[in-house]
Amino acid sequence: MxxxxxxxxxxxxxxxxxxxxxxxxxxxxxxxxxxxxxxxxxxxxxxxxxxxxxxxxxxxxxxxxxxxxxxxxxxxxxxxxxxxxxxxxxxxxxxxxxxGIKADPQVHRTHGMDNKKHYDTRIDAVNYALENDDGVTTKAYNEADIILVGVSRCGKTPTSLYLALQFGIRVANYPFIDQDMQQMSLPTALKTNRHKLFGLTIDAQRLQEIRQRRMADSQYSAAAQCRYELNQVEKLFRQEAIPFIDTTFHSVEEISVKILERAGIRRRIY
Amino acid sequence: MxxxxxxxxxxxxxxxxxxxxxxxxxxxxxxxxxxxxxxxxxxxxxxxxxxxxxxxxxxxxxxxxxxxxxxxxxxxxxxxxxxxxxxxxxxxxxxxxxxGIKADPQVHRTHGMDNKKHYDTRIDAVNYALENDDGVTTKAYNEADIILVGVSRCGKTPTSLYLALQFGIRVANYPFIDQDMQQMSLPTALKTNRHKLFGLTIDAQRLQEIRQRRMADSQYSAAAQCRYELNQVEKLFRQEAIPFIDTTFHSVEEISVKILERAGIRRRIY
Structure with missing residues (x-):
């Protein structure tokens, strides 16, 4: 080799x-x-x-x-x-x-710490993603650039963190729970920020695999439950005109870039 | 321009x-x-x-x-x-x-989803970092590749997440609290995994700035408190022969790569 x-x-x-x-x-x-x-x-x-x-x-x-x-x-x-x-x-x-200008090479310019502002933007975005992960609170959604929505384990958290770390974007994420899906309506905090919503979905079989690795042989990881949740959530996306993408065959990078592109948001840091 | x-x-x-x-x-x-x-x-x-x-x-x-x-x-x-x-x-x-071989270019090969194993390694590492962030639990330290230690807000969490997302490394992080620093000894969970410990430190004034943005005019962000904690923690690093680096003038990328290099760990994903 x-x-x-x-x-x-x-x-x-x-x-x-x-x-x-x-x-x-x-x-x-x-x-x-x-x-x-x-x-x-x-x-x-x-x-x-x-x-x-x-x-x-x-x-x-x-x-x-x-x-x-x-x-x-x-x-x-x-x-x-x-x-x-x-x-x-x-x-x-x-x-x-x-x-028509001479290069002026310096070590560490590319992945070094260019300036404190760049650093703060990035760390603030990471903190924001952590504090607004998994719907733990919806109080700071007014500060979000994007709010990712979808069923549990469809890829919201890694995508939020990637967007924060690499691009300095503030991303909250909210998992739809049974109640949301039974009522087929958005919680108030989401309604008032609906222009920021972006949906993720995933193939039911792949979701089941991921949930099995998380909590084997449970209601949560049952094939029927995965199919039901995804079916409902995609209906909800369509009903509420929430743009969404299927994460099944995409890397975190691809999902992140697609979201930025469709939401018309530019990265804050390089 | x-x-x-x-x-x-x-x-x-x-x-x-x-x-x-x-x-x-x-x-x-x-x-x-x-x-x-x-x-x-x-x-x-x-x-x-x-x-x-x-x-x-x-x-x-x-x-x-x-x-x-x-x-x-x-x-x-x-x-x-x-x-x-x-x-x-x-x-x-x-x-x-x-x-002596022809290239066979394909779209999406670089940042696409090469394979499920790559994806799982990465997502498992992200989940591990989140579940073992900020010392919330020390039970899974046997599964860690690295355990970052240091005072609150010295850069442990962003570094853990970067190492997970970009390199697929499992990183726990543990914040030293008052008790650890007063007793100047390591908690048992850290002692039994001491070969995995890696310390972060930071300039006291920079730490104060970061903490001020977090919790202004508190005991937590007082200059004297920052100096005290950093002084103690660096003593502890030396006393326990824990390798450590100063994060003040380094980007998350630089810190992450330095840790891998000094710990002799290779990235799991590209």
Missing amino acids: HTVFYVSDGTAITAEVFGHAVLSQFPMTFEQVTIPFVGDVEKAQLVKAQIDSCFTQSGKRPLVFHTIVDTQLRNIITNSEAKCYDFLNTFVAPIEQQL | HTVFYVSDGTAITAEVFGHAVLSQFPMTFEQVTIPFVGDVEKAQLVKAQIDSCFTQSGKRPLVFHTIVDTQLRNIITNSEAKCYDFLNTFVAPIEQQL
């Missing part, structure tokens, strides 16, 4: 995302090694030795995706036996020309 | 991360527009029109970072007036040559 190294003087998250996206185009699997915070010559030389030793032992030339700002450290890595790909610098020169 | 478009037939998250990393090298700000799920000719033509109209109105040639698998759709975008950067395809050809 080919080994891929993600090497950076920062978190290496950019190198990972980039390398992973490129390699996902190839129908094969790779051994992936991430090496963050390569900040001095000594560490860079150790990394080079690790890469070279990987080549010697496997006989296969490793791939290295790197984002290293310091030229001296970068040269140590690129002098290894690996095939190195530097996606930042590949694009910096043409963009410099296009913009 | 120059406008940058992130355009994709998927979530556009890869295009955003890539473009944002490249542009962070430049000492200027950009108007950023993300356009995900460009999945058909009609939508691609609308996006092209939007890009062209941006050029006409601003007089500045927009930049486009795109990751579009379908050649026809991609050509529509690259025929716009923008300067387009295609980082996937720039690297795919040289890597094909290096690996």
Whole structure:
């Protein structure tokens, strides 16, 4: 198996995302090694030795995706036996020309702490999601950007947290309970914020699997109960004209981006 | 101001991360527009029109970072007036040559739902973090990969959630309370899992700011209280040989990656 190294003087998250996206185009699997915070010559030389030793032992030339700002450290890595790909610098020169401005690289700019405002936006959103998770309170719905609604275990909480952490969006979530579904009407707190509502639904069999892992062989995880709740909730979405998406075949990222797109909301942080 | 478009037939998250990393090298700000799920000719033509109209109105040639698998759709975008950067395809050809294998591009592979196992790992980790947040219970610490410890509001919860969502790591967190700090000893549940402990600390003034925003002019947010707690907790970390890092000048990403690195834990999901 080919080994891929993600090497950076920062978190290496950019190198990972980039390398992973490129390699996902190839129908094969790779051994992936991430090496963050390569900040001095000594560490860079150790990394080079690790890469070279990987080549010697496997006989296969490793791939290295790197984002290293310091030229001296970068040269140590690129002098290894690996095939190195530097996606930042590949694009910096043409963009410099296009913009008519010189790049001014700094370590840690991408996933570092740009400023306190950015940090506060993000942490406030996470706190908001936690405090307004699972319908525990509906008092702060006036502060929500989005209120996710749906049956228990259809993906509301992970989506709320992802939107908060990655995009700085304030998301509350409310699970429909039996009473809501029997009455087929929205609780008052939801009615007064109906422009913020976004529904999630899921395939009944998948829901049952998820609930089984949570509470095996219960009323809660019975196939009939899952079908009943989903049936009612989708009726309610249609009746109340709540936009909704099916989470069954989508990742948390896809669901989050679809919600932002359909709700017309832009991310607050990058 | 120059406008940058992130355009994709998927979530556009890869295009955003890539473009944002490249542009962070430049000492200027950009108007950023993300356009995900460009999945058909009609939508691609609308996006092209939007890009062209941006050029006409601003007089500045927009930049486009795109990751579009379908050649026809991609050509529509690259025929716009923008300067387009295609980082996937720039690297795919040289890597094909290096690996001696043809790429087999598919939409949604990067941030799509690769498989149920990946999804379950992630959601289990998120549930674990929520159920073991803030010391509410210590019964499941045997299942933790890491247990974050520190004073209230030093960054434990956002870090736990980030590690769960992005890396699939199971993280519990425990806030030291007055009693722990007065006795200067670890509760039993922590003692029996001490190899999993990781400490967070923070600058006293920054902690006070954060607590003020939470509960203004209280004992909890008093400068002396913050200094006392941090002083004690750092002593405790040293006394118990718990590795710890200062979160003051670090992003959640940096803290998370540093913890994985120092704890020698590898991410479970990409």
